[in-house]
Amino acid sequence: MNHFLHDPLFGLTLTIGAYAIARGVHARLPWLHPILGSSAIILAVLALLRFPIADFQGEVDLLTALLGPATVALGVPIYKHRALIRQRMAAVLLSVLAGSVTGIVSAGLLVYITHGSREVLLSILPKSVSSPIGIEISRALGGTPELSVMFSVVTGVLGGVLGPAFLRRAGLRDPVYFGLAMGSAAHGFGTARSLQESETAGSFGALAMGLSGIVTSLLFVPIYIWLGQG
Numbered sequence: 001m002n003h004f005l006h007d008p009l010f011g012l013t014l015t016i017g018a019y020a021i022a023r024g025v026h027a028r029l030p031w032l033h034p035i036l037g038s039s040a041i042i043l044a045v046l047a048l049l050r051f052p053i054a055d056f057q058g059e060v061d062l063l064t065a066l067l068g069p070a071t072v073a074l075g076v077p078i079y080k081h082r083a084l085i086r087q088r089m090a091a092v093l094l095s096v097l098a099g100s101v102t103g104i105v106s107a108g109l110l111v112y113i114t115h116g117s118r119e120v121l122l123s124i125l126p127k128s129v130s131s132p133i134g135i136e137i138s139r140a141l142g143g144t145p146e147l148s149v150m151f152s153v154v155t156g157v158l159g160g161v162l163g164p165a166f167l168r169r170a171g172l173r174d175p176v177y178f179g180l181a182m183g184s185a186a187h188g189f190g191t192a193r194s195l196q197e198s199e200t201a202g203s204f205g206a207l208a209m210g211l212s213g214i215v216t217s218l219l220f221v222p223i224y225i226w227l228g229q230g
Contacts, residue, residue, distance in 0.1 A: 011059025018042045033157045035189070074191065074210075077203035084200070085207060088176055092204070095177070096211045099184025100219055103128030103212075107151075123147035125223075126216060127155045130187040133213045137220050141227060152187070159186025160193045175201035183208030 015038070022037030046056055078085065085092065104125055111121040122143030126134040131152045138148035163182050172178060175198045182190030183205035191209045195202030 008059055011056050012062065014042060014045060014056075015060055015063060018045070031161055033161050033189075035153070036157055074206035077195070077199050078207050081200060081203040084176070085203070088204075091176070092180060092207060092211070095180040096184055096208055096215055099128070099181070099208070100212050100215045103185065103216065104219060104223075119144055120147065122227075124151045126220070127151040128185060128187065129213045129216045130209065133217065137217060140224060141220070156186045156189030160189035163190060164193060164197070176204050179204030179206075180208045184212050187212070 018038040018041035019034060021041060022032075022034040025037050026032055026034045042056075045051075046053060107124045107127050108121065110116075111124060116124075122141040123138050123145075124147070125141065125143070126137040126148060129137070129152070131149050134148045134152045135145040138145050159182065163186055164178075167173075167178055167181055172181065178197060179191075179194040179201035182194045182201070184190075186193070187209050191202065191205035194205030
């Protein structure tokens with residue numbers, strides 16, 4: 001048993017196996033996102049075996065390294081639908097701007113209503129962008145990157161699970177706007193869900209996710225200056 005735990009393949013096997021199980025559970029319980037399910041399984045196994053998380057993270061570096069190529073691969077559907085994207089560019093820019101502003105304002109209102117601390121505020125503000133961008137924004141503002149990752153993941157999971165039903169109930173069935181809404185509000189999770197809907201929705205979701213990161217970063221420039229003067 002100890003030999004298996006110290007095998008470099010232990011982390012990879014556990015991660016892939018946990019995700020496969022979570023996907024199966026997700027088929028029966030659509031509200032339970034595979035990311036949440038697999039994370040719960042992995043944490044439970046590591047706690048049961050008293051396996052150091054730092055060692056586990058080292059064993060799954062290969063999967064982490066694949067995030068880069070996977071993100072770049074999102075450019076393929078964008079390129080395939082470039083003609084349609086050019087036609088809808090005004091809608092793309094307006095949707096991304098509206099989504100970015102809404103994401104920041106809603107985060108601020110949530111903290112205000114719940115009487116959250118300044119640390120929570122600065123950490124949750126970039127919740128609607130992907131974790132790597134959110135971490136840097138949070139760090140620049142003086143927030144806690146670890147909290148920002150948590151808020152980003154929760155936002156993505158909730159958006160990926162609840163977003164499609166909400167959009168359909170609102171009567172929004174156009175794949176272009178479906179993808180823009182999901183990509184702007186739920187970054188990678190929303191984009192992945194859009195790709196399940198259709199390639200067109202996925203291409204606009206990927207574009208919205210990328211542009212939202214840029215627009216949100218620019219919107220935080222005056223916020224950063226204001227905080228520095230406060």
